[in-house]
Amino acid sequence: MQIKGHYRGYAGGFLRVNLATRRTTTDTKYFQYEILRQFLGGKGLGSYVLYNEVKPGADPLGPDNKFILLTGPLTGTGVMTASRLTIVSKGPATGYWLDTGAGGFFGTELKKSGYDGVILEEAADKPVYLHISEDKVQILDADRMWGLTVDETYKMLHGIHGEKIQIAAIGPAGERRSKISSVIIDGRAAGRGGMGSVLGSKNVKAIVVEKGSGKIQMYNPEAMKTVNKGIQELLAPLRKRMGIYWSSGSIAQINDAHAWGVKNFSGEKLEGCEKIYPDAIREKIWNKHRACFACPIACTQVGMINEGKWRGTETEGLEYQSVWAFGPQCGVNDIHAIAYADHLCDAYGMDTISTGATIGFLMECFEKGLLTLTDTDGIELRFGSGEAVVAAVEKGGKGEGYLGELVANGVREASEKIGRGSEKFAVHVKGLEVSSYDPRRAYGMALAYARADRGACHVRPGTHGMEVLGRPKSIDPFTTEGKAEMVKRGTEMGNILWDASGLCKFAAWAISPKNGLALVNAVTGFEINGMEEFSLMGQRVNNIIRLFNIREGMTADEETLPDRILKEAHKEGPAAGLVLESSFIEMKRRYYEVCGWDEKGVPTEAKLRELGLHNLNQGKGL
Ligand code: SF4
Structure with missing residues (x-):
């Protein structure tokens, strides 16, 4: 199947599965020039599809929500x-927009099997898994797999279908609809926001894709090859740096700069941090690389x-944010406990950032006397205890007892249950836990976290690279000047x-936006006319998601950070004594202004007209 016309890069349609009726169809309605040229694919196309497909007010864990998996035109x-x-959906953790993703080989094989994505709607009446091949799509019984960990599920599926398959699966946490549950795809976590529970709510244990034989057509393969070759050279130094230390290379620099949250953001520098430096991890744990x-x-x-x-426990993908979550956030410098907690999260299908962030919060509650040994099933949940972290992850993964329930549903829900002022140090935005970078040490991150579409997220965009690490250049971390514009630009280009x-x-770090655009044009033939137009496409995605979130009830008041971050200053280091709150208020006001939104963060009619979204907002389509 190939789209007619002068553009390429797509298989040509979604696999749409109604789990209640068990009807499967190929849906090509979104694969039209007018739509793809505006939204491209992945998160971009997902924003348009979710806005149109999910009814306002739908329960994220009810049959009206949809699980929408998409590739991009360059994938594969x-x-x-x-x-x-x-993957896009209405998010269980926030009740608003959620997208999360992964690399690996799944997307490539899906496209080669003839589908750009999968839309799952309604819910199956019993546990099932989806088996996709070029010839047919089957909805198969998953009774035997329900309750298994992710690795056990992979093993069973490989036993049934052989080794040449790619798997997206949930663990027990997703089955139990944990708000911090992930989907593990080809061994990599699509982690944040509870996407695993959306699959669990639909009674879907896994999606399996057989190796495809299709070829993805390109508009100008020669142009693609030329840019690709240049990129290969640019990637060489990155290969050297990240290939050795993955994302953990900056641990020492960030700790020395007092730039990450320690003990639930009550501190900013971890004592004995050298025990979790990348060289120590390399020496004690890492053996090889996977691409x-x-x-x-x-x-x-x-x-x-x-x-x-x-x-004897195998670990995979122990990356910087996971080291932080089970390490500094919990005051722990025991690399074996950190690695084991990471392993357990992958087995139970839980997001490492949210799990560690929640345990750090609960440790503070325990130390303040807001939780007792009865609440924790006898676990001394104190900062610095790697054993306690591992025990708490086990409880969350199995959903055991009160502690298990608190861990499995994230910081916001835990704080609502515990009460007694704990919301002041419950470090989340709109229900998604803040990750490692402390915004008091990098003011752009305060804005980035507070208004990110899926809740506190460190990569949409991340400003800490320039504010703390000086990459690719240094900027003043404590000024508000230019930060709103920086966050806007980064969001649009990221989208x-x-x-x-x-x-x-x-x-x-190696592919410039200009090269990225050249690749998109070479593969699709869309002839996107320069960076300005490319940014406008990203702006359109940002605004349609904004409309979705506002439709679901999001207010400007929720785009904030807790008292711990806004009102409490660091005691030591470059940010000592500096209180963030007034600077944050100024950056947020400016951000709304530069986005063309009113003071409540609502896109103005003029902005929607400029982006061609005015009719959509009126319910009339694009
Ligand atoms: S940089 Fe890492 S995560 Fe990204 S595509 Fe390569 S191996 Fe995958």
């Missing part, structure tokens, strides 16, 4: 690092715990260049 074409897929499709960086670290009580096209964001 052979463009370096273009392996990504995105996604068409990626020379091969950043994923695979290893083994070689000593102590968890000896379209990385999250819509299929490229991996880690390649951003």
Whole structure:
């Protein structure tokens, strides 16, 4: 199947599955020039599809919500690092927009099997899994798999279908509709926001894709090859740096700069941090690298715990944010406990950032006497205890007892249950936990977290690179000047260049937006006319998601940070004594202004007209 016309890069349609009626169809209605030229694919196309397909007010865990998996036009074409897929849905953790994604080989094989994505609607009446091949789509019984961990599920599916399959599966956490549950795709987590529970609510344990034989057509393969070759050279230094230390290379620098949250953001520098430096992790755990499709960086670290009580446990993808979540956030510098907690999250299907962030919060509650040993089933939930972290992850993964329930549903819900002032140090935005970077040390991050579409997110955009690490250049971390514009630009470019096209964001250190645009044009033939138009496409995505969130009840008051971050100053380091609140208020006001939104953060009619979204907002389509 190929789209007629002068553009390429797509298989040509979605696989649409109604789980209640078990009807499967190929849906080509979104694969029209007018739509693809505006939204491209991945998160971009997903924003348009979700806005149109999910009824206002739908329960994120009810049959009216949809699980929409999309690839981008570059996915699987052979463009370096273009392996990504995105899943969009109404988010269980926030009640608003959610997108999350992963690399690997799943997206490539799906496209080669004839589908750009999958839309799951309604819910099955009993556990099932989806089996997709070029010839047929089957909805198969998953009774035997329900309750299994992710690795056990992979093993069973490989036993049934052989080794040449790619798998997206949930663990027990997703089955139990945990708000911090993930989907593990080809061994990589689509982690944030509880996407695993959307699959769980539909009674879907896994989606399996057989190896496809189709070829993805390109508009100008020669132009693609020329840019691709240049990129390969640019990626070489990145391969050297990230290939050795993955995303953990900056741990020492960030700790020395007092730039991450320690003990639930009550501190900012971890004592004994050298025990979790990348060289220590390399020496004690990592063995080899794994790559996604068409990626020379091969950043994923695979290893083994070689000593102590968890000896013999295999680990994969222990990356910077996970080290932070089970390490500094919980005051822990025991790398074996950190690695084991990470392993458990992958097995139960839980987001490492949200799990560690929640345990850090609960540790503070325990130390303040807001939780007792009865509440924790006898676990001494104190900062610094790696054993306590591992025990709490187990409880959350199994959903055991009161502690298990608190861990499994994230910081906001835990704080609502515990009460007694705990909301002041419940570090989340709109229900999604803040990740490692402390915004008091990088003011742009305060704005980035507060108004990100899926709740606190460190990569839409991340400003800490320039504010703390000086990459690619240094800027003043404590000024408000230019931060609103920076966050706006980063959001728009992130939406379209990385999250819509299929490229991996880690390649951003080597692939310039200009090269990214050249690749999109070479593959699709859309002839997008320069960076201004490309940014406008990203702006359109930002605004349609904004309309979705406002339709679901989001207000400007929710776009904020807790008292711990806004009102409490660091005690030591470069940010000592500085209170963030007034600077944050100024940046947020300015951000709304530069986005063309009113003071309540609502897009103005003029802005919607400029982006061609005015009719959509009136319910009349594009
Ligand atoms: S940089 Fe890492 S995550 Fe990105 S495509 Fe390459 S191997 Fe995958």
